Amino acid sequence: MNKPVERLYNGILKENPTFVLTLGMCPTLAVTTSAINGLGMGLSTMVVLALSNLLIAALRNFIPNRVRIPAFIVIVASFVTVTQLLLQGFVPVLYESLGIYIPLIVVNCIILGRAESYASKNPMIPSLFDGIGMGLGFTMALTMIGLVREILGSGQAFGFRILPDSYVPISIFIMAPGAFFVLATLTAIQNKIKIEGEKKGKDMSKIQSGCMSDCASCGDTGCAHRFYDENAKPGPVGKADAKADTAAKTVETVSEGKEETK
Amino acid sequence: MGEYIAILIGSSLISNVVLSQFLGLCPFLGVSKKTETATGMGVAVIFVITISSFVTGVIYKFLLLPLGISYLQTIVFILIIAALVQFVEMFLKKYVVSLYNSLGVYLPLITTNCAVLGVALTNVQKDYSIGKGVANGFATAVGFTISIILLAGLREKMEYNNIPKPLQGMPHVLLTAGLMAIAFCGFSGISF
Numbered sequence: 060m061n062k063p064v065e066r067l068y069n070g071i072l073k074e075n076p077t078f079v080l081t082l083g084m085c086p087t088l089a090v091t092t093s094a095i096n097g098l099g100m101g102l103s104t105m106v107v108l109a110l111s112n113l114l115i116a117a118l119r120n121f122i123p124n125r126v127r128i129p130a131f132i133v134i135v136a137s138f139v140t141v142t143q144l145l146l147q148g149f150v151p152v153l154y155e156s157l158g159i160y161i162p163l164i165v166v167n168c169i170i171l172g173r174a175e176s177y178a179s180k181n182p183m184i185p186s187l188f189d190g191i192g193m194g195l196g197f198t199m200a201l202t203m204i205g206l207v208r209e210i211l212g213s214g215q216a217f218g219f220r221i222l223p224d225s226y227v228p229i230s231i232f233i234m235a236p237g238a239f240f241v242l243a244t245l246t247a248i249q250n251k252i253k254i255e256g257e258k259k260g261k262d263m264s265k266i267q268s269g270c271m272s273d274c275a276s277c278g279d280t281g282c283a284h285r286f287y288d289e290n291a292k293p294g295p296v297g298k299a300d301a302k303a304d305t306a307a308k309t310v311e312t313v314s315e316g317k318e319e320t321k
Numbered sequence: 322m323g324e325y326i327a328i329l330i331g332s333s334l335i336s337n338v339v340l341s342q343f344l345g346l347c348p349f350l351g352v353s354k355k356t357e358t359a360t361g362m363g364v365a366v367i368f369v370i371t372i373s374s375f376v377t378g379v380i381y382k383f384l385l386l387p388l389g390i391s392y393l394q395t396i397v398f399i400l401i402i403a404a405l406v407q408f409v410e411m412f413l414k415k416y417v418v419s420l421y422n423s424l425g426v427y428l429p430l431i432t433t434n435c436a437v438l439g440v441a442l443t444n445v446q447k448d449y450s451i452g453k454g455v456a457n458g459f460a461t462a463v464g465f466t467i468s469i470i471l472l473a474g475l476r477e478k479m480e481y482n483n484i485p486k487p488l489q490g491m492p493h494v495l496l497t498a499g500l501m502a503i504a505f506c507g508f509s510g511i512s513f
Contacts, residue, residue, distance in 0.1 A: 085435050089343040132403060136396040144392065159442050162395040166435040168347075235341045236506065239499030247492035254486060 063188040070192020076169045077200030078249065083169045086160050087201060088238040094217050097205030098198060099153040103146065103161060105194025107138045108170050112178040112190035114138075119179050131174045132165070139164045169193060208232045208241055328449075328456050333464035335509055338436050340468055340502040345436030349469050350494060352427070359473035363466030365427040367459065369409065370440055373402050374458030377441040378451040391445075398441045406431055436465060468505075472498060 076082045083104075090100040111134050115122075122130045143161045146154040154161070164170065173193055178186040209215055212233030214222035231237045336342060339349045345366070352362045377398050385391045410428040413421035431437060440461050444454035475497050484493060 085343050085346050088346065129400065129403065132399055133396060136399050140392065140395050143395070159439060159446065162442055163344075163435050163439060165395060165399050166438055231503070234506065235343070236499045236502035238343065239495050239502055243492045243495035243499065246490075246495060247487045250490065250492065251487040 062185045066185055066188040067192040067195070070189060070194070071196040071199065074193075075196040075200060076193055077197060077204075078245070080169075081246070081249070082172060083167045083197065084242070086163065086167060087204065088242060090157055090160050091201055091205040091208055091238065091241075092212075092233045093209045093215075094202050094205040096153075096156055097201035097203075099150070100157055100160065101194070101198025101201040103142050103157075104164055104167060104169070104197055105191065107135065107142055107164050108173060108194045108197075109187055109190035110138045111135045111170060112173060112186040113183055115174045115178040116181060116183045116186035122179075127175075127179065128171075131171060131179075135170050135174070136165045169197060204241060204245070208237060212237060325453065325456050328453055329460040330511065332457050332460035333467065334505070335511055337464045337468055337505050337508075338439070338461045339465055340498070340505045342439070344439040345434050345465055348427075348430055348434060349465070349472065350491070350498070352430070353469050353473040353476055353494070356470060356473045356477060359469045360466075361423055362427045362430075363462075363469050365424040365431060366434070366436070366465050367462040368424065369406060369428070369431050370437055370458045370462040370465075371455060372409065373405055373437055374440050374444055374454045375451065376405060377401055378444060378449075378454040381445055382451060394442070394445060395438075399438055402437050402441065406437075436461065468501065471501060475501075 070076075074080060077087055086100055086104070091097045111131075114134050115131060118130075118134075139162060142164070143154075146157075146161060173189060177189050181189070206216055209217075210222065211229050213228045213230070214220055214226050229237075232241070332338070338344050339346060348362055348366070353359050380397065380401060381391070381394065385394060385397065406428055410421075410425065413425065413428075440458045444457055447457075449457055472494070476494060479493070479497070488496075
């Protein structure tokens with residue numbers, strides 16, 4: 060498989076940010092009250108992710124390693140502001156319903172995580188496709204979770220009534236507690252797949268609880284980095300000891316699990 | 322005065338930052354295994370959010386608005402918050418060692434806590450004065466602390482319960498958080 064296709068496949072299935080890595084849970088829970096909101100949030104995040112990955116990859120040999128986190132944050136925040144203004148101008152309905160969660164894309168773990176672990180060590184084209192792949196994976200996951208919540212909570216899909224009128228909507232699913240219950244079910248399914256995979260002796264270490272198991276693990280994905288890293292080696296980011304692309308090495312166990320999750 | 326009380330109760334209980342707005346979910350789920358660490362995290366969050374809502378409020382009112390560049394708020398706020406957290410950490414390490422020893426480990430975790438940025442942006446959106454913004458920040462952080470300590474207390478009690486294997490760990494904690502969210506929905510009956 061050539062590189063761009065491999066990155067897309069990796070983002071959508073093998074390392075799906077929501078179902079496999081469990082990153083970026085704040086927006087996932089907050090905006091998935093309907094499928095449309097989930098789709099809008101996912102696409103906005105994808106645009107920011109792809110563009111910031113591209114720019115960070117282009118600048119990776121110029122950004123000094125010690126101030127890389129502030130540099131990444133400025134790049135991401137600029138693209139978020141651009142996206143926010145575009146949404147406000149052209150899709151005001153979506154802008155209203157997503158509200159404060161649009162500027163909060165800046166602190167989404169997925170974006171800083173990809174900048175830190177992929178874009179800062181790889182050339183521009185693969186980084187762009189990595190961003191698009193991850194973004195599509197996130198969009199797909201958010202739309203699916205939104206769809207489940209919308210169907211259960213109001214009997215509708217994308218705003219159209221699909222269940223018969225005799226169905227009484229369980230409205231708690233479009234309220235805050237429902238988000239926790241849906242995510243709980245999702246992580247339970249994830250655990251089940253992981254336990255069964257491990258029984259068969261497969262490597263399931265890719266399936267993780269992201270920020271949720273322990274905040275210390277956030278360090279690897281970019282959540283808990285210090286603003287100014289005193290211990291980092293001086294010199295440009297890209298020349299720091301680049302990790303090999305771990306994605307290529309992992310066993311393709313996850314794609315099986317995806318079918319069940321759907 | 323009445324408005325301040327409305328902000329205090331509204332931001333801490335009625336629209337609780339974690340249980341109804343889903344901000345700051347990472348530390349809420351990650352650092353709630355023991356009540357002691359949860360309390361430490363809560364106090365650190367109160368400290369940082371109160372300071373940051375003051376600083377971002379001042380910068381917005383006296384720098385961004387007069388210059389007509391309020392559209393840069395997201396970029397400016399996130400940089401201020403990240404720098405502020407690091408600065409507070411350095412300051413405590415140097416001058417208030419006892420406080421640093423108890424809060425120090427939590428501070429880096431707060432840098433990209435979305436609750437901090439969320440409060441700063443809400444203050445701007447609702448057009449709060451600096452005083453009200455600080456009150457809102459303080460109340461939001463208190464709401465965070467209440468819910469994280471409650472969750473930690475529940476988790477301590479449930480640690481050795483016999484539950485099905487796939488439900489152990491996160492799913493179990495999330496279900497508990499969902500039940501807490503239902504309980505907090507009860508506060509929405511309070512209105513001013």
